[in-house]
Amino acid sequence: MAQEPKERYVAQVISPGSPNYLVGLVDHDDGVVDFERERLTVGISSVVGGFTLMEVDVGMMTYSVHTGQTIEGVIARLQSGMYAAPIYLHESLYKESSPGPWKTASGDVDSILRVAASFQNEAGGVEPFSSPDAVTGLLDSVSRNLRLDREGFTKITKKYTTRPLYFSTASQLGIHRTRGVPDLVAQVAGKDAPALARQWIRKQLLLPPPPSIRARLRNASLFLLNHLEPLPDFPTIAKHQVAQLVRSKEANEVFFRELHDACQAVYTAGKNDKTRDFVQSLTASAGVEIGLELDLDDVLSTCKTAIQLIEDTIIVEPTSDLDEALEQFSDDKGFLSSLRKSNETFVGKVHTAKFEREWERAQAARLAVSVAAEELLQLGEEIRKERKLGDSKKDVVGMSFDLFNNAVWLRLPSGQKLVGPLIHPKDRNGMVVGNRFSTDKLEAAQDAYRLSCSECTNAVRDQLRHLSTTLGGESLPPLVGACVLSTIASAMVHHVTHAGILNGWNPANERGSDRSIALRKFWPYWLDGSS
Numbered sequence: 001m002a003q004e005p006k007e008r009y010v011a012q013v014i015s016p017g018s019p020n021y022l023v024g025l026v027d028h029d030d031g032v033v034d035f036e037r038e039r040l041t042v043g044i045s046s047v048v049g050g051f052t053l054m055e056v057d058v059g060m061m062t063y064s065v066h067t068g069q070t071i072e073g074v075i076a077r078l079q080s081g082m083y084a085a086p087i088y089l090h091e092s093l094y095k096e097s098s099p100g101p102w103k104t105a106s107g108d109v110d111s112i113l114r115v116a117a118s119f120q121n122e123a124g125g126v127e128p129f130s131s132p133d134a135v136t137g138l139l140d141s142v143s144r145n146l147r148l149d150r151e152g153f154t155k156i157t158k159k160y161t162t163r164p165l166y167f168s169t170a171s172q173l174g175i176h177r178t179r180g181v182p183d184l185v186a187q188v189a190g191k192d193a194p195a196l197a198r199q200w201i202r203k204q205l206l207l208p209p210p211p212s213i214r215a216r217l218r219n220a221s222l223f224l225l226n227h228l229e230p231l232p233d234f235p236t237i238a239k240h241q242v243a244q245l246v247r248s249k250e251a252n253e254v255f256f257r258e259l260h261d262a263c264q265a266v267y268t269a270g271k272n273d274k275t276r277d278f279v280q281s282l283t284a285s286a287g288v289e290i291g292l293e294l295d296l297d298d299v300l301s302t303c304k305t306a307i308q309l310i311e312d313t314i315i316v317e318p319t320s321d322l323d324e325a326l327e328q329f330s331d332d333k334g335f336l337s338s339l340r341k342s343n344e345t346f347v348g349k350v351h352t353a354k355f356e357r358e359w360e361r362a363q364a365a366r367l368a369v370s371v372a373a374e375e376l377l378q379l380g381e382e383i384r385k386e387r388k389l390g391d392s393k394k395d396v397v398g399m400s401f402d403l404f405n406n407a408v409w410l411r412l413p414s415g416q417k418l419v420g421p422l423i424h425p426k427d428r429n430g431m432v433v434g435n436r437f438s439t440d441k442l443e444a445a446q447d448a449y450r451l452s453c454s455e456c457t458n459a460v461r462d463q464l465r466h467l468s469t470t471l472g473g474e475s476l477p478p479l480v481g482a483c484v485l486s487t488i489a490s491a492m493v494h495h496v497t498h499a500g501i502l503n504g505w506n507p508a509n510e511r512g513s514d515r516s517i518a519l520r521k522f523w524p525y526w527l528d529g530s531s
Helices: 071-078 107-121 134-146 167-173 184-189 195-206 211-226 239-248 253-271 276-290 296-313 322-328 331-343 352-386 440-471 473-502
Strands: 041-047 050-057 062-069 087-090 126-129 154-156 398-402 407-411
Touching: 041 071, 041 134, 050 071, 050 134, 062 071, 062 134, 071 107, 071 167, 087 134, 126 134, 167 195, 184 195, 184 473, 195 473, 211 276, 211 473, 239 253, 239 440, 239 473, 253 276, 253 296, 253 440, 253 473, 276 296, 276 473, 296 440, 296 473, 331 352, 331 398, 331 407, 331 440, 352 398, 352 407, 352 440, 407 440, 440 473
Parallel strands: 041 087, 062 154, 087 126
Antiparallel strands: 041 050, 050 062, 398 407
16 A cells, blocks of 8 residues: 655745754754854845845844945945845845846945855845835845744844944954954954854954943953952853744753853852942843843843743753663663663653653553563573573574664574564564564563653653743743843953953053043054063
8 A cells, every 4th residue: 555645844944044953953962053153134225315224133033224324334244244145135226227127236236236246155145125115025025035924023223323344444453354364353352262252252343332332341341350259150152042942942951951051150140249240231232132121130030030940840960860770780681771771862851750650651661671571581591501502602692782673682593493482573664583582571561661761752842842931932032131141241251361361451441532542562462461
């Protein structure tokens, strides 16, 4: 009988801006996804007096609009490395007099197209779109291409206009990687700084924050230079990782442990009277990163709740008892440990109290397999004695674990006939395995054990997804803010430690009304102050 055709469906659309496939990550045992590659999608339209630049963050489901941009500012942003293909160009960029559906570009637009041509290496390149309203048209195009909920996007209102550093200036300063120019970020943060911390520092240099935030970051630097109060280790975790995994309910226990550590670090530093000012100085910068005004007390409250929820569900410091299983069986029973390792991959993720019923069934089924395997092994030893087999390799009698079929079976010398309860087992394709032996009791016990382990795996998955649901909703934005806050804190600690303490750099001073600059005791940034 012919098999029914498989059902196909679009699980997720991958794009250069959001390149991570999330489906099934909840069952992975490690953090295999690199969220550092997440970039913005950008659209450009022409308006009276300049250009409008629209940024869409697919991972965060947010968008922002930058009006009144000059041609130099647009090009600087395109060359900053923040955007992924395709570059969406609105119909307003083209002249009405040219023939064809898309018109010939003007001088300024031609400059934009030349820069956008560098994105042709990526999938999509440049994509024109038409709409009476450029913002609405861009969101419609992005939602349609990536199969996203158009109504799910939230607008971020920028309270200030950032003047980006021009590409030529950034290249000469070593902010953009340029041949023959030392990397400024490596000197500012140190080579040991996490990638996300270096990424944040590079962004601050390319898109300088407003004076109010710069002053707060300077205060944070002065705090680190002048105070000896110990700080916790601040983990770095990408904001897109938090938003996407929690929203999609594909977060695994590895992610939750990282989230726990980040929340714990922020909460510990924020609740300590001696270090609270340092965290407070970074809160506004973290708010800019996610497009929201963050209140430190709300962030700390969210961290406290998240820590408790995670600790109630996740084994934060796992000590898998699978290793102890190796000590429970002698050498001739090592196959049982292999069987357990192959099936009980759920162990060490979630507290067993959260799936107590399924766990008890799995333990009982495992014991039944052990008893049936022991009886089969004893039968094999009796056959060995009856046949007066020697100790040579060809006469070996013992149990073995078959990884391909996820089963334990008895090995007997060739020529052995089926006697008593012995049977030839079947592999996972239903074919008889003629060189292995088993019993109906062992096969039934293994079927029950594998089923119980599958039920445990499903129960653990349900608990992980329930935890994502609990942490989502209204608590997700401050939770994302806490993780961004931890990343910024890590960047500041590495910057002050490397540049300020080790290399002798001094914090910048406010110039006030005096616009003159006096250069004293300067040295190249790629050398330390003692050179």
